[in-house]
Amino acid sequence: MKYLTIFIVAFLGIVSGQDFVFFTNSAVTTYWDPSLGSYSSPAFVELIFDSKFPVSNLHVFSGTNALKLRWKSMEAGDWRLGVAGSGNPLFNVNNKDTLSFYIYSETAISGNFLPKLYLQDNVGQQTGSVSMSNYLSELPAFSWKRVLVPLSLFRNNAGSTDLTKIKYVFFAKDAADTTQRITFIDEVRMVLKGSIDPVPPSVPGLPVAKGYEKHFDLRWMKSPENDVMGYNIYKKEGINYIRIGNTTANENYYYEWTGAMGNSRVFAITAFDSSYNESERTVDLPVTTSQMTDEDFLDMVQAATFRYFWHYAHPVSGLARERLNSGETVTIGGSGFGVMGIPVGIERGYITREEGAERALKIVNFLLTKADRFHGAWSHWLNGTTGDVIPFSTYDNGGDLVETAFMVQGLLTLRQYFDAASPLETELRTKLTEAWESVEWNWYRRYTNTYKLYWHWSPNYGWQMNMPVxxxxxxxxxxxxxxxxxxxxxxxxxxxxxxxxxxxYQNTGTYYGHRLWVGQNTGGPLFFAHYSYLGFDPRHKRDMYANYFEHNKNQTLVNRAYCIANPKGYAGYNANTWGLTASDNPWGYSAHEPTSWGDNGTIAPTAALSSMPYTPAESMAALKNMYRTYGENLWGVYGFKDAFNPQQNWFASSYLAIDQGPILAMIENHRTGLLWNNFMKNPEIAPMLTAVGFTADTTTSIEDEVIEIPTEFKLHGNYPNPFNPSTKLVFDLPESGKVGIEIYDALANRVFDVEEIYQTGRNEFIWSGITTSGRQVPSGVYIYRITSGEKVLGGKMVLLK
Structure with missing residues (x-):
């Protein structure tokens, strides 16, 4: 079989700190800087900048590139090309016994025509040479081969070379050959051969491949061996398996964006270990991209987002890393959001109940026994291994009561969810109660003559932050x-x-047609509607100011309406591309909001998706649009990335715990109310709500409507009509199925068409005056046709600009 190799993730920096590494990967994409080469005609070797070893990403064994060795060994002339380690270290080869490297060629090469090898010290003294043919009789085409050469051969023929200060491994002309040869060389190391494990790891278990509309998703069980370094992903073409990527040992999942429906692939997966042994492949995994229902989209987003908190969690504490590539830094608030994903993962079948309870116990034990606490409160950031506080800012190196509250909201949700009588869940509930009851909330009441709580306290700087909440x-x-x-x-x-x-606090204003009851004009960043409501259920109740479900719904609608109005004229904003909240942006990080000073053109998926319980139709339309329109750059292995800015053609590469957590939790609250139901069951909650003045409220909301199943395909028209900039087409379906929507201008030119799966019951389609190709249409009369099965319904609408 051919194994055409393209690795896309660097991972081998952690293979063995004891190896002498001459080459593993080049940060410069065209050459390896610590190298030295020369030739004399008519012999030849390819060089960059007259002396540097070329690198290429065409064929790699690991990382993102490999050394490229192109030569011609004519009878006359000579060539040589040496590779040194990063930073030009000097190695004592008496401490190793084997020179190891991998070599590849697109054409078979007899060992007689492969280069010879020798070592060179820091002053240019060279050992005797060794023919590679002694250790590789033939290099077959399309196959990486490992070459192991005893270092004793160089030691025994060292001459005046200082074997304690070896700088280069040289490849050089050996037998005369008039044919140009090209090989790719990777992972050049000196090792102890006794440490090389000859046994390959087990085949990854229970592999699953799933096709969504525009991407494939793979997952599998980890191989059990302790020295597993990662997993290789293969795509089958004919009888050949082409390696298209790899993951680390902790990443038993992979995705490939394909960009269209109806694409088919056959995948296979292998495991590899620290000695580069590779397991047998899994069974073939055939899969095809296909059209998705709304439920499919929600499943897709939740499954991917869950990975951030389960697979990417800190391995020691189990807490959520603050963001992708934040290393030891874990976040208390983001972890509070993340632990609420554990019941979601169990109910959705991503993990078992026992696995979830064990992870929750690991987390709460860390919080109780290792994490720094300050009168019961945890810090904003801490070290995921030691539990030591990591300062969020100069004076913010102590307790953070707001972040602590986000954590406790999650812990109390777990306490009610894990209600079994098993020893594991009994212990877990005891520890969760201990964590909750050891927070000294009233200590953060800085002054006895006020009822305000303060956000921060530092053991070094006291109340220096001075932020009453x-x-x-x-x-x-x-x-x-x-x-x-x-x-x-x-x-x-x-x-x-x-x-x-x-x-x-109170707001009496109406913005873009939507009343707000509390807070600032236009509502502020949309996370105001999310963070406190992942567990606390705002439905069917109100305090003296507001029903917070209704307020949060309207804040979301204001946020969306602002983006539709788009007063600053940013590219991309429309009825299905909206959502201003705190996120990364092209210039850093900001709390974006629907104001002239808070809007810089950056949309964050968490804004619309975490509002799913409040605005299910609008949020679902945004989800599908972000995936279908921007998914190639916006979707990743952990779901939607943090943000994008169409005006700047910028897409974040980041994931943030505080943005991913609300997506997972609030989609579940929309679907089942799981987290709301469990948090509200805590016996301390109902008496508290009564004490602070919450009363029952029967205000009709989207959650209160009784949905009757229609008996026929029926069109209810479009609203508003006339419209600017968008209108809703409302129709009933007696059963789920494909629905086609076409829109024509007054001259009968079709300007828009789409076909999607819709569910039984009342459905809405939002049209924003945009053609299928994304252009804005002019004012005028438009005709729409909605097709279900053989029945076609239609109407007329007017766009006024």
Whole structure:
């Protein structure tokens, strides 16, 4: 079989700290800088900048590139090309016994025509040479071969070479040959052969391949061997298996973007270990991309987002890393959001209940026994191995009560979910209660003559941060939990004399046609509607100011309406591309909001997706549009990336725990209410709500509507009509199925068409005056046709600009 090799992820820097590494991967994409070469005609060797070893990504064994050796060994003339380690280290070869490297060619080469090898020290003295043919009689085409040469051959023929200061491994002309040869060389190392494991790892178990609309997703069980370094992904073409990528040992998942429906692939997976042994392949995994239902989209997003908190969690603490590639830095608030994904993972079948309980126990044990605490509160960031605080800023190196509240919201949700009588879940509930009851909420009441809680306290700087927490913003849950605490409670008055006390708490305004009851004009960043409501269920209740479900719904609609209006004229904004909240952006990080000063053209998927319970139709349309329109750059192995800015043609490469967590949790609350139901079952919550003045509210919301199953395909028209900039086409389906939507201008030119799967019941399609190719249409009369099966319904609408 041919094994055409293209690795895309560098991983071997951690293979063995004891190997003498001459080459593993080049940061420069065209040459390896610590190298030295020369030739005399008519012999030849390819060089970069007259002396440097070329590198190429055409064929690689590991990392992103390999050394490229192109030569011609004519009878006359000579050539040589040596490779040194990164930083030009000097190696004592008496401490190793084997020179090891991998070599590849697209054509078979007899060993007689392969280069010879020798070593050179720091002053240019050379050992005797060794013919590669003694250790590789033939290099077959399309196959990586490992060459192992005893270092004793060089030691025994060292002459005046200083074997304790070897700088280069040289490849050089051997037998005369008039044919130009090209090979690729990777992982040039000196090793102890006794440490090389000859036994390959087990085949990855239970492999699954799934096709979505525009990408493939693979997952499998990890191989059990301790020296597994990662997994290779192969694509089958005919009888050949082409290696298209790899993952690390902790990543038993992979995705490939294909960009269209109807594409088919056959994948296979292998495991490889630190000695580069490779397992047998899994069974072939055939898969095809195909059209998806709304439920499929929600499954897709939740499954991918769950990986961030389960697979990418810190291996020691189990807590969520602050962001992708944040190393030891874990986040308390983001981990609070993340632990709420554990019940989701269990109910959705991603993990078992036992696995979830064990991870939750690992996390709470770390929080109780290793993590720094400051009067019961945890810090914003901490080290995931040691538990030591990592300062969030100069004076913020102590307790963070808001982040602590986000964590406790998650812990209390787990306490009610894990309700079994097993020893594991019994111990877990005990530890979760201990974590909850050891937070000294009332200690953060800095002054006895006020009911305000303070955000931070530092053992070094005291109250230097000086940030009293008052509403309205994301921290309502902190006051609710402080009043609910059975051990260190704040009095109920703290809610209205601490949280709601500011004159700016109440809002009586209407923005873009939507009433807001609290907070700033136009609502602020959309995370205000998310962070405190992952566990706390805002439905069917109100305080003296608002029903917060209705407020959050309207804040979301204001956010969306602002993006549709697009007063700053940014590219990309429309009825299905919206969502301003805190996220990365092309210039750093900011809390984006629907104001002239808070909007820089950056859209964050978490904004619309985490509002799914409030605006299911609008949020689902945004989800599908972001995937279908921007997914090639916006989708990744952990779901939607943090943000994008169409104006700047910029897409984040980052994932942030505080943005991924609400997506996973709020989609589940939309689907089943799982997290809302469990958090609200805590016995401390209902009395607290009564004490602070919440009362039942029967305001009709999207969650209250009784949906009747229609008996026929029926069109309800479009609203508004006339419209600008968008209108909803509303129709009923007696059963789920494909629905085609076509829109024509007054001259009967079709300007838009789409076919999608819709569910039984009332359905909506939002058209924003955009053609199938993405162009804006002019004002005028438009005719629409909606087709289900053999039945066609239609209507007329008017766009006024």
């Amino acid at each position: 008052t509403g309205y913003m994301e921290a309502m849950i902190m006051y609710l939990l402080a009043v609910a605490s059975p051990t260190y409670p704040m009095p109920a008055q703290a809610y209205w004399l601490g949280w709601t006390v500011n004159s700016g």
